[in-house]
Structure formats: structure tokens, C-alpha cells
Amino acid sequence: MSARDRTRNWLLGIWSAAALLYLFIPVFLIVLFSFNDNKGRFNFTWQGFTLDHWAHPFRDPDLAKALVTSLEIAALTTLGAVALGTFLALALTRYRFRGRGPANFAVFLPMATPEVVLGASLLAMFLVVGIDTGFWTIVIAHIMFTVSYVVVTVRARLEGMDPFIEEAAQDLGAGVWTTFFKVTFPMIAPGVVAAAVLAAAISIDDYVVTSFNAGQTQTFPLFIFGATRQGVPAEVNVLGTMLLLGVLVLMGLNLLVQKALNRRDRGIAAEPPSGTPTQAELEPAAA
Amino acid sequence: MVANESLVADQTRDVSGDGEPDIRLTRVTKRFGDVLVIDDLDLEIERGAFYALLGPSGCGKTTTLRMIGGFELPTEGVVRLGGTEVTNAPPHKRDVNTVFQSYALFPHLTIEKNVAFGLERKRVSKSEVKARVAEALETVQLPHLAKRKPAQLSGGQQQRVALARALVNRPRALLLDEPLGALDLRLRRQLQVELKRIQQEVGITFIHVTHDQEEAMSMADTIAVMNRGKIEQAGSATDLYERPTTAFVAKFLGISNLVDAEIGATDGTMARVTTHDGAPLLAPANRCAEHAGTPVRIGVRPEKVRLSKQGEPVASDRNVLRGRVVLSSFLGVSLQYVIETAGGEELTVYCQNEDGVAPDAFGAGQEVQLSWDPRHTFVVARGDDGD
Numbered sequence: 300m301s302a303r304d305r306t307r308n309w310l311l312g313i314w315s316a317a318a319l320l321y322l323f324i325p326v327f328l329i330v331l332f333s334f335n336d337n338k339g340r341f342n343f344t345w346q347g348f349t350l351d352h353w354a355h356p357f358r359d360p361d362l363a364k365a366l367v368t369s370l371e372i373a374a375l376t377t378l379g380a381v382a383l384g385t386f387l388a389l390a391l392t393r394y395r396f397r398g399r400g401p402a403n404f405a406v407f408l409p410m411a412t413p414e415v416v417l418g419a420s421l422l423a424m425f426l427v428v429g430i431d432t433g434f435w436t437i438v439i440a441h442i443m444f445t446v447s448y449v450v451v452t453v454r455a456r457l458e459g460m461d462p463f464i465e466e467a468a469q470d471l472g473a474g475v476w477t478t479f480f481k482v483t484f485p486m487i488a489p490g491v492v493a494a495a496v497l498a499a500a501i502s503i504d505d506y507v508v509t510s511f512n513a514g515q516t517q518t519f520p521l522f523i524f525g526a527t528r529q530g531v532p533a534e535v536n537v538l539g540t541m542l543l544l545g546v547l548v549l550m551g552l553n554l555l556v557q558k559a560l561n562r563r564d565r566g567i568a569a570e571p572p573s574g575t576p577t578q579a580e581l582e583p584a585a586a
Numbered sequence: 587m588v589a590n591e592s593l594v595a596d597q598t599r600d601v602s603g604d605g606e607p608d609i610r611l612t613r614v615t616k617r618f619g620d621v622l623v624i625d626d627l628d629l630e631i632e633r634g635a636f637y638a639l640l641g642p643s644g645c646g647k648t649t650t651l652r653m654i655g656g657f658e659l660p661t662e663g664v665v666r667l668g669g670t671e672v673t674n675a676p677p678h679k680r681d682v683n684t685v686f687q688s689y690a691l692f693p694h695l696t697i698e699k700n701v702a703f704g705l706e707r708k709r710v711s712k713s714e715v716k717a718r719v720a721e722a723l724e725t726v727q728l729p730h731l732a733k734r735k736p737a738q739l740s741g742g743q744q745q746r747v748a749l750a751r752a753l754v755n756r757p758r759a760l761l762l763d764e765p766l767g768a769l770d771l772r773l774r775r776q777l778q779v780e781l782k783r784i785q786q787e788v789g790i791t792f793i794h795v796t797h798d799q800e801e802a803m804s805m806a807d808t809i810a811v812m813n814r815g816k817i818e819q820a821g822s823a824t825d826l827y828e829r830p831t832t833a834f835v836a837k838f839l840g841i842s843n844l845v846d847a848e849i850g851a852t853d854g855t856m857a858r859v860t861t862h863d864g865a866p867l868l869a870p871a872n873r874c875a876e877h878a879g880t881p882v883r884i885g886v887r888p889e890k891v892r893l894s895k896q897g898e899p900v901a902s903d904r905n906v907l908r909g910r911v912v913l914s915s916f917l918g919v920s921l922q923y924v925i926e927t928a929g930g931e932e933l934t935v936y937c938q939n940e941d942g943v944a945p946d947a948f949g950a951g952q953e954v955q956l957s958w959d960p961r962h963t964f965v966v967a968r969g970d971d972g973d
Contacts, residue, residue: 461688461690463686463687463688463690464690464691464692464693466657466677466684466686466690467684467686467690467691467692467751468692468703469656469657469676469677469678470655470656470657470677470678470683470684470752471678471683471703471704471707471751471752471755472678472704472707472708472755473678473703473707474676474678477707481703482692485694486692486693486694560694563694563735564693564694564735564737565735565737565738
């Protein structure tokens with residue numbers, strides 16, 4: 300290895316470290332300030348270490364309730380979006396029908412539309428139809444804009460799959476549903492799991508669309524935003540950290556599931572999994 | 587000898603099959619949008635046959651196979667399996683199994699589970715599934731790989747698993763869609779032999795789609811040559827090679843040496859034929875009969891032709907054309923000549939290297955005579971080139 304290569308590697312490493320620092324400092328501060336022994340209503344300056352907030356994270360009953368609501372909404376959203384999105388992706392990749400092109404394009408619309416517009420028009424729609432906004436309108440709204448992400452994720456998996464495999468299942472006597480449950484679903488499972496994690500994560504932290512359609516319902520992001528007007532309790536940092544850990548656990552589980560499924564398809568003597576982006580990022584650049 | 591067989595088979599062409607053929611397509615047409623893919627096709631396949639659908643890509647051979655398997659539905663016409671109409675039945679309601687070109691093994695299941703898939707759908711008892719899977723893997727010589735996953739197998743092994751997965755169901759017919767297309771030449775030749783052996787062992791009807799004429803000729807009992815959605819000609823390999831009835835078939839199976847000609851009077855078993863430049867030739871009368879009154883081309887296979895020096899005496903009962911050597915190449919086992927005839931066609935001639943002739947026995951530019959037994963002359967319609 301020449302000196303020039305070495306210098307280049309060093310520069311690359313420093314540059315990457317700086318970029319990662321930029322990404323992680325805010326997250327780190329949230330975690331750090333969950334241990335801040337703050338006096339008064341604000342939690343913006345470091346005043347000493349304490350575990351108090353961690354001892355009673357749900358001291359504010361409204362905060363606890365908001366978190367539970369958010370988790371419930373996320374669970375329902377994930378179920379709804381995965382069910383709808385998986386079959387929509389299946390239809391878009393496996394069948395030729397009139398309007399397939401426009402449908403393929405329309406799937407992207409909720410992702411491209413500004414969230415404010417999406418939220419406002421959803422609210423307008425609920426008002427016109429005469430539905431009171433609240434828990435269920437949030438669920439409907441969340442399903443609506445997470446379906447796109449599910450479709451995109453699952454479709455990528457379906458497109459990489461040999462369509463003759465499904466024909467082979469039918470050829471061997473499997474009907475439509477048996478083919479789906481015995482062959483198609485096990486094969487697209489990594490995509491479905493990834494899509495579910497994505498839908499849950501997007502739902503839990505959505506503020507804009509939710510704020511339009513929440514009515515009297517408080518979700519976790521709505522509560523925090525409201526709370527900042529009178530000062531942020533440190534419990535917010537605690538719950539935020541918990542949520543962060545929760546999402547990390549979800550992502551870790553996702554990674555494990557992907558690896559297990561990969562191993563399943565490759566047999567015992569698996570070659571190293573072909574570099575998924577997460578895998579590549581985890582490898583130290585210095586190697 | 588192949589050549590002699592070709593001389594008698596004209597009369598015994600019709601195979602008398604009693605009862606319903608195993609697979610029968612009647613007046614089947616298939617359109618994809620405005621594109622006509624299969625054009626009024628009739629096809630009958632006898633039980634236990636090794637039947638090849640041969641043709642260039644886009645000729646409709648795979649579509650035909652997929653209509654038998656139930657993956658495409660005909661626009662018009664009827665598909666019957668063993669006398670029962672299945673024209674619009676879904677694949678899982680048909681008593682045939684397919685070996686796909688991509689093998690289409692289930693990547694998440696072990697080899698064993700892959701092979702057992704069809705039996706499990708039929709609710710065959712567990713012990714019988716086990717026995718039949720073992721037997722099928724034995725047939726394709728892979729019992730030691732039962733617990734592996736498809737990704738751990740080589741292409742040739744995957745191909746055999748696909749075969750076992752289909753065979754284990756004991757279908758009425760096995761549909762093979764270019765099953766050896768993805769393999770290298772050496773493995774392909776080896777698996778051709780193996781496929782043929784397995785077919786003879788199990789006695790199931792095989793329908794084999796291929797674009798490789800050598801593969802079709804070496805394996806199939808009957809070959810149907812397809813072109814533009816129609817069957818040009820169906821018959822044994824010798825039928826098609828020695829007695830092609832269309833220019834397309836003549837060209838698709840080897841070198842054809844075609845010359846425009848007119849049919850004249852019949853003289854016993856032979857008919858007089860005059861080439862466009864006036865050379866008098868003879869051709870079997872029965873091969874001329876169906877072309878009477880229409881413009882034709884006559885042809886002869888390159889290995890049937892003998893070369894002699896200009897002016898040397900040639901037996902009077904042989905067809906003779908005059909020409910000039912354009913190219914001669916020494917191939918070891920034979921010599922290949924390209925001859926330009928007096929009429930302007932370039933014909934190819936193979937001469938066995940019987941007596942160690944010098945490669946320049948007939949050098950370029952030399953005037954020669956081409957002669958062949960008139961019984962080896964075949965007759966095809968002119969105008970319909972199929973190119």
C-alpha cells in the first residue's frame with residue numbers, strides 16, 4: 300500500500316467520522332439530557348447527573364397515555380399498511396391490467412406530496428364526509444401514507460424473484476392461496492418484515508399529518524410538541540430514549556430476520572450475505 | 587443405414603394410432619393483443635412419445651407448451667389431455683408437470699421438500715411421500731443432496747432436481763421448456779443422454795421445447811419444426827433431414843443446397859425435373875406429387891453428393907450438375923467444398939476422406955461435376971423461404 304493510498308484512507312475515515320458525528324450529536328444529546336438533574340421547567344442546560352427521571356418516566360399520566368396511544372396506532376398502521384401494501388405490490392408486479400401504469404405512478408404520490416398538504420386535505424375529507432377526527436382517523440391517515448413505503452419495499456423483493464417459481468408451484472398442484480402462503484410469502488418475507496419496521500417507525504414519529512387529524516387524541520409527538528410551549532419535562536427525553544432503543548431493537552430484529560431468511564435460502568454452508576447497505580456500513584472502513 | 591431408411595420410409599409414414607392420443611391440440615390460435623403467436627395449430631402426441639418442438643426463438647414453441655401446461659389460455663381452439671378437455675383449466679388442475687428453463691426451484695425449501703411439494707398438495711400419505719421422493723432422487727442420481735438447499739447445488743444438479751420434482755408426481759406428460767438451455771455444452775450432452783434414459787425408464791410422454799436441432803434430433807422420436815406459429819413439418823429425425831417438405835425445414839436442419847426447378851412428366855417412381863438453367867434431373871415422384879403445377883426448389887444434402895472431374899464418365903442413372911470449385915477446406919474426417927453451379931447457386935459438398943486425398947484434390951477454380959442418387963433429391967415449395 301502506497302503512502303498516497305494510506306493518506307487517502309485516513310482522510311476518508313476522518314470525513315466519515317465527521318459525517319457520523321453530525322448525525323449522532325443530536326441523538327446523543329437527547330439521551331444525555333434524560334440524565335440531567337434540571338431545576339425548573341426547562342431541560343436545556345446541564346445541571347448535574349441524576350437517575351430520577353428514569354425512576355419515574357411515567358410520572359406525567361398524559362405523557363404515558365400519549366405514548367401508549369402512539370404505540371397502538373403504530374401497531375394498527377403496520378398491520379393495515381402491510382396487508383394492503385403487500386397485495387398491492389403483488390398486483391402491480393404479477394398482473395397486467397388496464398391502468399397498471401397509472402397505478403404504479405399513483406403509489407408514489409403520497410410519498411411525493413408535502414405532508415402539510417396531505418394532512419390538510421385528509422382533514423378536509425373527514426370534515427366533508429362527517430367523520431369526527433380522533434384515534435381512528437389517525438390510523439386511517441397513517442395507513443394511507445405508509446402503504447406507499449410498503450409497496451415500494453415489497454415490490455423490490457418481488458421484482459427480484461423468478462416469476463416461474465410461482466408457476467412451478469401451481470404446476471405442482473398448488474392453488475392461488477397455497478401458492479401464496481407456501482411459496483410467494485416465504486420468499487418475499489424479508490421485504491415484508493423490512494416494510495413493517497419502516498411503517499411502524501414512520502407512524503410512531505409522524506407529527507404533521509397527525510396534528511391535522513388527531514382531534515382530541517394525543518400522540519407522543521403531539522404531546523412533546525405541546526409540552527415545549529410550557530417547558531419540556533426531562534421525562535420526554537427518557538421516553539424519547541426508550542423509543543429510540545425500541546426502534547433500534549426493531550431494526551436489530553429486522554437485521555436478524557433478514558440474515559436468518561438469507562441463511563434459509565442459501566443452506567447451511569452459506570456464503571457471506573451479499574452486501575446489503577447496512578452490512579456495508581457496519582464494516583469498518585479501515586479494514 | 588440412415589440413407590436407406592430414408593428411401594423406404596416415404597410409404598410407411600403414417601403411424602396408425604388407435605384410440606385417443608395423449609395430448610391433442612385442435613385448431614388452437616393464440617394472440618397476445620394484436621400479435622398472432624400461434625396460428626391455427628393442430629398437434630397430436632402419442633402416449634409415451636419423446637416429442638420435440640423445435641424452432642427458432644419467437645416461433646411459438648414455448649407458447650404451445652405453456653398452453654398445454656395451462657399457463658397460457660388459447661384464444662381459440664381446444665386442448666385435450668387423454669381425451670379430457672382442459673382448454674381453460676388452471677395449471678394445478680392438469681395432469682402434466684413442467685420443467686422450467688430457469689428450474690424455478692423453491693429457494694427456501696430443501697431439495698427433499700422441493701421434490702415432495704407436488705405430492706403434499708395431493709395429500710399423499712407421509713410414508714409414501716418419503717418413499718417416492720427417495721425414489722425420484724435416486725432416478726436423477728442425487729439422493730445424497732436431499733437435505734441441501736437449491737442455492738448450494740450446481741446448475742446441472744438443480745436441473746436434475748427440477749426433473750425429479752416433476753417426475754415424482756407421475757404425470758401424464760412432462761413438459762420441458764429448454765431444460766438444458768442454461769448449461770454448458772459438455773453438461774448439456776451428458777444430460778441429453780440422461781434425459782433420454784429416464785424417459786425410457788419411466789415411460790412418460792415427454793414434450794421437449796428446444797431451438798437446438800442437434801438436441802432435438804438426438805433425443806426425440808418425433809420432432810415438430812415450428813415457424814411463425816405453425817408446425818412446418820412433423821416426423822422422425824430422418825424424415826425431417828432426408829425428406830424436408832418446406833425450405834424452412836430444409837434449412838433449419840442442416841445445409842440444404844436448394845435449386846429452383848420445374849416439375850415435368852412422371853416416369854415410374856421418378857419425376858423429371860428441370861432446373862432454372864435447364865439441367866435435367868430426376869426426383870422421387872411421390873415427393874413431387876403435392877407440388878404439381880407450382881414453382882418448386884429441389885435440394886440435396888451435402889454428404890449425398892459426389893464430385894468428379896469435368897468430363898469423367900458418371901453413371902447414367904445419377905443426377906448431375908456442373909460447377910466450379912469456389913472453396914475447399916480440409917476438415918480431417920472430411921473435405922468441405924463450396925461449388926458454384928452453372929446456374930449460379932453455391933452448393934456445399936462433403937466428401938469423406940476415404941483414401942487420404944490431398945486437400946487440393948479439387949482446388950479452387952477447378953471445373954467439376956456434382957452427382958447424386960436421384961432418390962436423395964427432396965422437393966420444397968418455392969417462394970416460402972421462411973427466412
